[in-house]
Amino acid sequence: MDFLVLGPVEVRESGAPVRLRGMRRRRLLALLLLNAGHAVSMDVLVDELWEDPPASARHQVHNAIRDLRAALTGSEGAGLITVDVGYRLDVPADAVDAQRFTDWVRAARTARREGRDAEAMRLLQAAVDLWRGAAFADIDCPLVTAVAAGLDEQRLTAVEELMELRLAAGETGSLVAELSALTSRHPLRDALRGSLMLALYRSGRQADALAVYDEGRRLLADELGLEPGPRLRRLQTEILADAPQLQRRTPAPGRLPVVRSVRDNYLPRDLPDFTGRAAELARLDRALDDPGAGSPRTVVIDGMGGIGKTALAVHYAHRRTADHLDGQYYVDLHGYSPVRAPLAPEEALGVLLRSDGVEPGSLPAGLAERSAIWRSRLAGRRALLVIDNAADAAQVAPLLPGAGDTLTLITTRRKLTAMDGALSLPLGPLAPAEAEALFQRVAGDTRTDPFLSRTVALCGHHPLALRIAATRLRDRPSWTVPDVAARLRTSGGRAGFLRTADRDLMSVLALSYAHLPVEALEFTRALALHPAAVHDIPQACAATGLAPSDVERLFDTLLDHNLADEPTPSHLAIPLLLRDCAHTVTLPSRDTAPQLTAVA
Template identity: 35%
Template sequence: MLATLMMSPERVVSVDYLIEEVWNGDPPSTGRAQIAICVAALRKVFRTVGVPQQVIVTAAPGYKLVTDGHIIDTAEFTRRVESAQRAMEQGGRGQAIALLRDALRLWRGPALDGVSSRAAETEAMRLEEQRLLAIEQYMALRLKVGEHQTLLSELSTLVRENPLRERFLAQLMQAQYRSGQRVEALRTFREGRREFVAELGLEPGTELQELHHAVLRDDSAVLGPAAGPASAALTSAEPSGNWPSPAQLPSNIGAFAGREDELRELDDLLAERSDNDPVGIGFVTGAPGVGKTALAIHWAHRAAAHFPDGMLYADLQEAGQPLSSQVVLQRFLRGLGVEPERIPGGREECAALYRTVLRGRRTLVILNDVHSFRQLRPLLPGNGKSCALVTGRAELQGLIHSGSPLRLCLGQLRQTDSVRLLSGVVRGRRIDHDPATVRLAELCDHHPLALRAAGARLANKPHWTVADLVARLENPSRRLAELSHGEYSVRARLECGYGSLDAAAARAYRVLGAGQSVDFDVREAADMLELPLVEAEDTIERLLDTHLLEVAADGGGVSGRRYRLQELLRLHAQETAVSTLSVPSGC
């Protein structure tokens, strides 16, 4: 009912229409009474979350949603897209890109998802078309400003999700051609044409066919200048001197899926800065195995053209122990072309030389699995032209004093992205249309490492069906074991997170995970832990800081907040509790 009112803000919606929409033309005899009860409940919800004025008012012959002082995301989306259109008409290309980016960030999944009325389904289709049109405009503008290499991954994803949308196919072909990938551009056309013929029995449209002919003719007048492989990385900027340009970034992540919102937010790090500006810092955090490193590496490859002076990369954990920042500095300095005999022996001297060498350069520094701010601080560049992308589980309180860092906390993947990730890992088998794949994603908790582990199991066991693996994972006592083989070991990754806890937090993790309730509030936690309320709250906060616990619902204030362990974490906590109890005293 709320969705129906929100589709007609500031307009009276009759009770008869609400009844028709809520029950899809088959209302109960008590329909009017139930509508009134729903309105009362919704008004109570708004008051509970702190909205003093009435949002739903009675207005004959029904009700009206009052938006004064409030923002409806669909209306705000439309406003920003229209503002972008006006900016384009006035030649403000950069402003239009920023407005479209902000508009698209309002989307957090399918419009009106889960609402099944006819009007809602029609409106959802209209809004989805508006979203796709906005994305087409956004991509076209970014291609015009030379971001073709950055857009390759995004456009590839859009084509996979919308194979019959010709504009995305054309934009991907343009981006590939301009990035020196002429063969890939031709392959994109062939695959798109095959999809059109198979699904529609039609050839692609004139625009796409002309673009294909332009690629065959190597016609840069139509497609824009093509970059050769050696020069493709210089499309956004040129190297700033004769120093070596280190290329320490690991190879790109295979079968990457989802995280479109996070990738767009990381693009904010590419804003133009001077040497005297604070360094741009992105901090990616989240639970063990949630894909922090994968996101950082994937984005770094997309953004490579913006950092012509090179990329530095370091894992800050070695053999399960934090790596000395001095060791990392010495490695970075060697990569930056400093002769070994000129590298100082002390950490502060190394850090000073490191900042001096980076002065005036556009370099990206990726610091993976940071343990503490003390370890991180000497490794941050000192100039605004460079950027640092940091990943880690622990909250780095000192980052707030290093400018205005962008903080991203990764959660579970959306269902569609989980299925895409599984399909990408299991190559050569069309599992995305198998109904069992959705259940497999659910059993993996939509957790990226677990999904990769499941996909690897299926890839290595071609005689298994998806249903075979689902049957194994349905047993909670076997689930972690099934997902802990080889490099994609979910249990090993969770053990690393658990091993970082102090004794009190580790005990709380085991006790709360072994509890009967899926979620709990602070009082229930205090009872389970046999701790005073304040101590229980402090312990919960330490688990939240390490992302082994999450807020399930926030009703306002400590007393109204409920917490939970994600399912795989809960299974691990239960395993750990059993193994701890079975260890003889004195061990």
């Protein structure tokens, strides 16, 4: 049995259509297919099927499910299952044409990257041929409509890539009529207009190619107040100059030239003086290059404040850009911000969808709808997503892709234990040699100094602390490394020295304490004031007066928030800088929520 959604919704058994009585049953099937393999709650079904649900809505859904189940009886591998919250439709992955489309487009892009353009062209053509009209053409449920828009965008992108491949294969005149019709239907698509210009030029119609450019420029100016993109402007210049690179090429048999287009890149700037993390970078490469790693791939980078999570994620994302040419996206969730509340998932999805070209006025309001559109737009693409500063797994989950070759890098100060299937990369202090190299690079002084190892140790091998200390040394030409070490010797000295007009290490670290319950704060303060660096459970009980079971629970809380280390089982160590911070925070009343501020 085949389920067809790339056009009007249909079900076919051995090529023959299966009758689905009534539009409500078709809408119900569409909603279940959108979530194939996953439960859809009765509340969602009712809300999507009626603007103003009647009292009998649930009963009508039950009846429609009964009819659907009867229509699907005998379908090999398909089943409509009743679950606690609603219903789940189980179907083979290749039984839905949208899934076949996504798989073939993904395979075509892999073939194209590997230089197998003839195979890529065949796969893209097969994928495009699956379409019989607009996706879910006869279904008007809000959620379905939103996902359909994403699928239609994927189709257009696949058509654009197919046109590029056919041009690279030597087709010209035969494409002009096809590209003219496509450009007429989608006049603001630069890629289609550019392919039409190139096809006309290679057909000896230079004037017509330039006229197509002028038409597009006028449309953009009149409707959007914009100029054509740099790629189209460059093509116009090359056509005017009869540039040699525009001439038709005759590819070698069996291998066509690889044509790559890079979508928008929203990644923050990579640090020009990024230093260290060799072990972590190597681990990421090994894990993500493993053929058995699966897709989409997700990495959670967790660690204390200022430890370099964002720097590592952004640096690695830039290293992987060439492997993810279908877009590089970034969103800061502000999970630990001193000036604003964490970004709600629907707000974050608004940022990402606008980055991917969705007009603000076209964005649905609901979280489920935005999440579905985002997943649909990423499906079948090799994209890269950096989700920075996550507060918890609930804030991240709606942003994750559901399919495709997307790589997602998440940074957080907490252990996200609910992120099933993700690679966990805990980030600790730099290795001593890496810490020394970073200090010297920022300070601009590579001379050997016997006090250097002591100085970076007093910074806890902590990247932000090292940067602040090295910057202060760089900006005070009369100072030496021993002068810096002297100012870092005491807890109070470190707190004051590692604070500038722009950056304050203690304030950065204190943001993590604001997420702890009061009893965990009191427990941390008591251990931080104790002279011992490492505590086992009996020692912690003696220092705090708590029962062993409470100590074990609070041990776990601190470890989950990356506010302590566990050098050996049942032993807790609070790093040097976190002990300093615990000395400088104001403990809130047990009757109020934690409101921590760093004090001098």
